[in-house]
Amino acid sequence: MSTSPLQLSVLDLVPVRAGQTSAQAVAASLDLVGAAERLGFTRYWFAEHHNMPSVASTAPPVLVAAAAARTTRIRVGSGGVMLPNHSPLVVAEQFAAIEALAPGRVDLGIGRAPGSDPVISQLLRMSGTTSDVERFPEHVRDIAALASPEGATVRFASGGTYDIHATPAATTAPEVWLLGSSDYSAQLAAAMGLPYVFANHFSGEGLERALELYRSGFQATAQHPEPRTFLTANAIAAPTAEEAEERALPHLRMMVRLRTNMPLIPLETVEQAKARAGELDTAGEQIMASARAKWFVGTGDSVATELSAFAARWGVDEVMLSPIAGAYDGEPMDAAPGRVQTLELVAAAVSGIP
Numbered sequence: 001m002s003t004s005p006l007q008l009s010v011l012d013l014v015p016v017r018a019g020q021t022s023a024q025a026v027a028a029s030l031d032l033v034g035a036a037e038r039l040g041f042t043r044y045w046f047a048e049h050h051n052m053p054s055v056a057s058t059a060p061p062v063l064v065a066a067a068a069a070r071t072t073r074i075r076v077g078s079g080g081v082m083l084p085n086h087s088p089l090v091v092a093e094q095f096a097a098i099e100a101l102a103p104g105r106v107d108l109g110i111g112r113a114p115g116s117d118p119v120i121s122q123l124l125r126m127s128g129t130t131s132d133v134e135r136f137p138e139h140v141r142d143i144a145a146l147a148s149p150e151g152a153t154v155r156f157a158s159g160g161t162y163d164i165h166a167t168p169a170a171t172t173a174p175e176v177w178l179l180g181s182s183d184y185s186a187q188l189a190a191a192m193g194l195p196y197v198f199a200n201h202f203s204g205e206g207l208e209r210a211l212e213l214y215r216s217g218f219q220a221t222a223q224h225p226e227p228r229t230f231l232t233a234n235a236i237a238a239p240t241a242e243e244a245e246e247r248a249l250p251h252l253r254m255m256v257r258l259r260t261n262m263p264l265i266p267l268e269t270v271e272q273a274k275a276r277a278g279e280l281d282t283a284g285e286q287i288m289a290s291a292r293a294k295w296f297v298g299t300g301d302s303v304a305t306e307l308s309a310f311a312a313r314w315g316v317d318e319v320m321l322s323p324i325a326g327a328y329d330g331e332p333m334d335a336a337p338g339r340v341q342t343l344e345l346v347a348a349a350v351s352g353i354p
Helices: 022-039 062-069 088-101 118-126 133-147 184-191 207-217 240-261 269-274 282-294 301-314 335-350
Strands: 007-012 043-046 073-083 106-111 153-154 161-164 175-180 197-198 229-237 294-299 319-324
Touching: 007 022, 007 184, 007 229, 007 282, 007 335, 022 043, 022 062, 043 062, 043 118, 073 088, 073 175, 073 240, 088 133, 106 207, 106 282, 118 153, 133 175, 133 184, 153 294, 175 184, 184 207, 197 207, 197 229, 197 269, 207 229, 229 240, 229 301, 229 335, 240 269, 240 282, 240 294, 294 301, 301 319, 319 335
Parallel strands: 007 043, 007 319, 043 073, 073 106, 106 175, 175 197, 229 294, 229 319
Antiparallel strands: 153 161
């Protein structure tokens, strides 16, 4: 078990609420990046999801580059790039370029899931991208090699070689992390000696087994002599517990839509969510209750205390928050006061925990 002070990081899906444009949602997230850097957060990652009215994080490399350009200290990265949607060389080139923008502070988190529905997955792969999931381990190794200063070498069956570099003269490389919510990703990260993150914010199911598989099977390398992991968690903090619970409602109701295959919409405001509360049936209420039980919602002090206990239980010294606080009517469209407030309150409270 780690005895280091708890580090905090951010996972951002760039949420889009009712009446908000994509430009406003991105502006709000970049404002949140600035807050995370100011507050001393360790890293800031953008997820990859497609064709969802409530999520604007469709292109992590673009968002990571924008975040890198606006910051000087915090690590920036993807959480993650969904590799079946992309060519390994393109991914390596994109993140090698970002590494050149922000040397020594870029994380390339890679996942195996498509991040969308089958129709979108097919459209993403129409241009010849490497969608063969069985070759995922090979593609991860290719990206790490291509983005490194040494580059990679293609060896032809007929003889001869061909050298490839993701960027012409790299001196540093992005740090590769494997992400996942299954036993497969934990075992692969262990076998490859890579840092690993279990997607605990999805459902919280399977965390114990994934960490055990990763830690027990880890194969040390010169770059990573020990297993390295942290936890993700959905979190909302507010000055009062009542406000925090209200700000949780839009995302809780979105969870019902996701779990019951209802048409997806932009996130409701708090007022809209409260006004439509009576529309849910018993099954919907149960989905909300189950999700809420796994989230960290309350005052800054209560959330920080729960997060610290959560980290201690699983022997990690870092928690990556997905700040999912909803917005009230009248709050600015190009900012996210509830999400900024979550970071501010949790950071202040964690710093006071011995």
